[in-house]
Amino acid sequence: MQTFDQTKSEAFAERMLDILNSGAIALMTSIGHRTGLFDTLAGLPPSTSQQIADAAGLNERYVREWLGAMVTGRIIEYDPVTDAYSLPPEYAAFLTRSASPNNIAVTAQFLPLLATVEDQVIECFYKGGGVPYSAYKRFHQVMAEDSGQTVVAALEEFVLPLVPGLTKDLEKGIDVLDVGCGSGRALIEMAKHFPNSRFKGYDISQEAIATAQSEASHQGLNNIQFQVKDAAKLDEVEQYDLICTFDAVHDQARPDVVLHGIYQALRPDGIYLMQDIRASSNVHGNMDHPSAPLLYTISCLHCMTVSLAAGGMGLGAVWGEEKALEMLTDAGFTTAEIKRLEHDFLNNYYIVKKN
């Protein structure tokens, strides 16, 4: 018979309370980002709730309640004598727009975003199937903001140099495709820096492609094209020197077909650069992963379910290195090297060769 450890049980209850508080603070962190409250606070001396609300152009009563959560959550400091609130610069360094690419408040937005589909996901627990991409009102916006920090900000300095000689080739002029390009920020960044190269971006989302096209034309770029296209129907043969996917394989309906299409679309000496979640394919291999619960949650309420909604494989965000390498081999690739960047503990960068 199993014994009941009273101390273990009480410690767990305390932990659950802590989890509830942390979840609540995460939600308020998202609100602090979207309302600009963190940015406002970072630019103010210690101020009253009315002064903060005025500076942010927000309703004081709501701001005061938000401040209550943030003060008791030990994010904002409060002096009861002067009735003044302040955001320590050490915390502003991870919560403000000017702190980007280290603005963790950007990532906090995923939690309320996922909660918008909770009812539909619960239905799927009973009936199977999935929640389609179209159900997420702010997905592309939040995704672009998030990958803008992890990938785009690091592109020239860290990501592209992972492939020996790639920067030089891009300077000379090559053909580049970004599959599942979303709002196109990574490709636009490359197109700006490498005017001799030609860039193409495909995504199945009309909304994301419209954003990408409008930003590219706003920037006056003429070496870039965006197209609404299903990545499972690439149907191109030996057209590109470099194909990239940034966080865009694991939530595909048919990632196997997409990877094979990428293999075919690459020129014989081409490179496939696949950025995807760093994790093990086995749950027990993720016990020490710093963000495993967050990743499985994002997967269940987005990555896995959008794939299942399209009748797909439902790999999920935590498909892991072992599965990724197996699928790259199955797609026909001969070598795949996994590289990592110090600033980006969430992602692996697979440098994949056709031959």
Ligand SMILES: C[S@@+](CC[C@H](N)C(=O)[O-])C[C@H]1O[C@@H](n2cnc3c(N)ncnc32)[C@H](O)[C@@H]1O
């Ligand atoms: C996690 S997001 C990553 C977007 C972008 N690469 C980034 O890093 O911001 C995955 C993208 O894949 C796109 N996608 C999903 N299924 C697709 C398909 N079958 N064909 C093309 N794009 C697809 C989604 O619309 C979404 O923009």
